[in-house]
Amino acid sequence: MIQPLHNPPLLAVRDLCVEFATRRGPVTAVRAVSLQVAKGETLGVVGESGSGKSVTSYAVMRILDRAGRIVSGAIEFGGINLNGADEPTMSDLRGREISMIFQNPRAALNPIRPVGKQIEDVLIRHAQATHDQARAKAIAALEHVRIRHAAQRYHAYPFELSGGMCQRVVIAIALACRPQLLIADEPTTGLDVTTQRAVMELVRDLTRSDGMSTLLITHDLGLAGEYCDRIVVMEQGQVVEQQDTRALFTTPAHPYTQRLIRSTPHAARTIRDLLPEDLRLPQPPAASPAGTGTPLLEVRNLVKVFDPPGGLLQRLKSRGKSAAGTFRAVDGISFGITRGESVGLVGESGCGKSTTSAMIMRLLDATSGSILFKGQELTAVPAGEFARSPLRRELQMVFQDPHESLNPRATAAQAIADPLLRLDGMSGAAQIRARVERLAAQVGLPLDLLDRLPHQLSGGQKARVGIARAIATHPELLILDEPTAALDVSVQAVVLNLLSDLRAEFGMSYLFVSHDLEVVRLMCKRVIVMRAGRMVEEGLTEQVLSAPEADYTKELLAAIPRPAHLLHRVSHTKVARA
């Protein structure tokens, strides 16, 4: 991208190379990256984990950790060479000229200081306010990011605010000194879609009205497409393509960009569309036609109430005054799953979907209601004793975080063998090894990785280990709790296809818990939308997504970032196929 001469870029990075010292010697994280951000422009940096997008921004801010080192290249900001600048200059620039928003807003705020004070700190540090006016300016800054009752919120501690509110405070801190450049590093990862939309629109409006430039770092191509003027695509430390947003989506030049766009679920019609053409296998015939009508699981009036924290005294005090302070996480939901069917359970964080799946999985006792599995009442056996039930092997689960769900001290083979040993009573090392290897082959995990510990595996590989462990006993019902939320889109594409193939092969039923409606569209025939412990809407996925009845479903659908160019593509392909 050649900048016109009359408009010199605000930030220019030229041939940046960053190295990290590791146990195996230096590793180049960023190689020869060049990019420019013009005044008032929003530049998106898109790439998967390990692409070096965050490292690039840390290098610009000069906040690389001790192992990292800028080897070569130039970083120029408004005529100042940041690469050669000393620490006092940099700490003067940080916060005043260049600000940064981090991924986890709660971690970015000081937990023991009121949020208002934290805004004051920045203002006073950069001499934007004196002690007398700092308070008024801080409140104004809170109002600026559309926090209601700003004067009261000034005294709030971060733990008293929701994730979205915390991110607004972080934005208020970042924008307090009217910087020229805002670097947003995955600002909405971990936030709900509706919150994501509110936060992103806030950033867009504020930066536009102040004529600020933004560098948006994200793994979500859809998000970048909706909010950025220009997009830089990075892969393994290198810039592979940079184009105007529209051009990038309509005529992606680099094969990696094409693959990335294809992997984004918005544009796909079936899950096979997510994969590159050369990897597309024919769809296997379904073992049993989906939804033959035999009910496998029936949930009736399921309720989970959490008691308020507190000792005996409070409980005695509140006796008789029932429901005061109790929290109804799941509030009377009923649904069924038939054999071989895949049902989606959608909702935002705190809606009770995880509690529901934990109750069905018998990890948690229900307060009331019944769960019938193949006609047997599951709630009859307490969760603590379900490990010995013969039904344990029929109900398995794939967890949200593939890393956290693997014991850090157990190798992949040990993790997969665990259910075989405990539930199938298998014995004999050779026999178990053979079974583990067959399972690994079924989920596409290379056999030489079986003796590795979890931290030696990549995210996709860990997901495969988790799936292999879950299907080891050939369960009839598999709950997938956001199985791809922690994965890159290209890995997500592969894992989703794997899951769908496995379902067809073994005739399993899925309860697919997700916040991502686009993924549910591809994976499930029926969908249930939950909010605040209740079911808001239920029906065939196509119907619910194309013609939602409940207002909440409409709101959810509207909040998904959908760049116009991407939608364009879909309708084009649809037309072409028709």
Next chain:
Amino acid sequence: MADAAFTPPLARISPPRSAFTRSFAHFRYVMTSNPITFLAFLLLAGMIVIAAFGPALVPHDPLATLADKALKPPSAQHWFGTDQLGRDVFSRVIIATRLDMLISVSAVAMSFACGATLGAFAGYWGGWFDRLSGRVLDTIMAFPLFVLAMGIVAAAGNTIQNIVIATAIINLPFYARVARAEVSIRRNAGYVQAARLSGNSEFRILLLKILPNTLPPMMVQLSLNMGWAILNAAGLSFIGLGVRPPTAEWGIMVAEGANYIVSGEWWLALFPGAALMLAVFTFNLLGDGLRDLVDPQRRT
């Protein structure tokens, strides 16, 4: 492999090796990456050798009294000099290593085993057991610990066994607290839930899935405590509640030698004191190295 193209090539080099070579390579890595750890392990190895072969190494009988050689300063024949009864201080310092190590290792092992079990149960199941054990431990910690140990030894009798038990009791709350905290943060971790789904009983989960993962922080506590236990045993002997003369023990040697410092015979207290200091120093240095050794995340 469908996502092969997306995996950086770096992640896929690892020749299969046996468990022994792997752990040895890891040991070597931890040693070379941190010279202080290496020094600590070297000192520890030296102390173990001295404790094991002490009697064979000493030039003189540590208990033999020679009245004509009393209170001689360090010389070629008596490296650390002789004490008021003419015993060789060097030999006594060497011989005392075994007793001091024995007391501290067994005391720490006892409090580690009991404290970790207590804390693990309290952290995993919570409830009334947690509350009860928590308050009992608080009560123990509310006493000045050394005074408590003095009381235990004074009440139960002046034997080595009782010193070990007293030292174990005053150290127990620290292990119980670390274990409780480490277990309770892992009690509902993803891999624990997964283990429940795999049909593991609760007891099995605690013993085989959670406890091994709490080892790294426990190891730091363990090595700090070792030095402390040595000091404690020596302290008890110093005030006359513990090992009795003429047994060679660092604390008692410092106590006896202290009387002679005023009259210029400094070597009686200095050398056992220096040995004590070196032992405590070694164990304090050991902590980080031990943690790195038992932490699987540090392996590649």
